[in-house]
Amino acid sequence: NVRFRLVESSYGRTFNAHTTVDWDFSHAVTSYDFSQIPDGPVRIFYYAQAFGALNRAIRAPLRDRTRPLLAIIDEFKYMASLPSLARFAADATKTWRTFGAGIVCADQDAHTYLGTENGSPDEAMLSVWNNSTTKAVFLQDAADANRIVSKIQGLQPFHSDLITRMPLGECVMVVESGHQNVRHNEVYVGRVVANDGEHRVFDGT
Numbered sequence: 001n002v003r004f005r006l007v008e009s010s011y012g013r014t015f016n017a018h019t020t021v022d023w024d025f026s027h028a029v030t031s032y033d034f035s036q037i038p039d040g041p042v043r044i045f046y047y048a049q050a051f052g053a054l055n056r057a058i059r060a061p062l063r064d065r066t067r068p069l070l071a072i073i074d075e076f077k078y079m080a081s082l083p084s085l086a087r088f089a090a091d092a093t094k095t096w097r098t099f100g101a102g103i104v105c106a107d108q109d110a111h112t113y114l115g116t117e118n119g120s121p122d123e124a125m126l127s128v129w130n131n132s133t134t135k136a137v138f139l140q141d142a143a144d145a146n147r148i149v150s151k152i153q154g155l156q157p158f159h160s161d162l163i164t165r166m167p168l169g170e171c172v173m174v175v176e177s178g179h180q181n182v183r184h185n186e187v188y189v190g191r192v193v194a195n196d197g198e199h200r201v202f203d204g205t
Contacts, residue, residue: 011042023053025069047079051088058101065100076105077112086124093131105132110144114151117143133176136192139166154185162189169193 006015024030032050037043054071057063073079073089080086092103105128107113113129115121129135129151137148145163149155152174159172166172173188194202 014042019049021049023050023057025054025057043078044082044085047082047085051079051085055088055092058096058099063099067100069101070104071101072104072106074106076107077109080105080112080122080125080128083122083124086122086128090124090127090131093128110140110148114147117147135174137163137172137174138170139168140164152185154187159187 005011021032034043034046034050037046058069063069071092076089080089089103089105093105096102111117113121113125115126135152137145140148140163142160142164145160148163149157149160154174155172163172169191171190171192173190175186175188176183177186178184
């Protein structure tokens with residue numbers, strides 16, 4: 001059955017051959033687009049390969065750890081729909097900082113991390129939320145804004161109203177600060193804008 005699926009079927013061109021994906025994270029910016037991969041097991045396979053390659057690169061003994069590496073995963077809920085990958089992300093938020101690396105998990109929905117209003121959150125996703133030392137909250141509806149404000153120390157009721165009215169690019173950012181024994185959150189309201197270099201690279205794309 002495995003031979004038929006991964007060798008003799010149309011998937012054989014993908015699985016029964018050397019990879020053509022260059023898992024190289026040595027450049028200043030590296031981007032991978034999974035949107036054209038069919039949803040389901042094949043996309044999950046690629047997600048797993050990407051996570052594995054990234055994790056090996058971050059932990060490589062000869063990697064220059066003075067050069068920070070930041071992995072940004074957009075539409076995070078799609079990758080984290082597989083429990084093993086969600087656990088991988090949870091582990092990354094706890095351990096990658098030791099290796100001079102970090103992970104940013106971006107998703108539009110608060111329930112991706114906190115679970116639905118009356119349901120229990122996924123343990124791995126909640127771990128990602130709890131171990132994230134910086135949280136950026138963009139426009140949300142009233143219900144999600146209220147939930148988020150209730151879960152983050154330092155946010156006040158007026159932040160909930162603000163989060164429901166923020167224009168494109170504005171966010172409430174919460175940064176964990178202090179030292180090991182005394183931690184507190186610093187709260188900022190700001191706007192994300194592209195710098196000159198980003199405009200040169202991405203304008204028109």
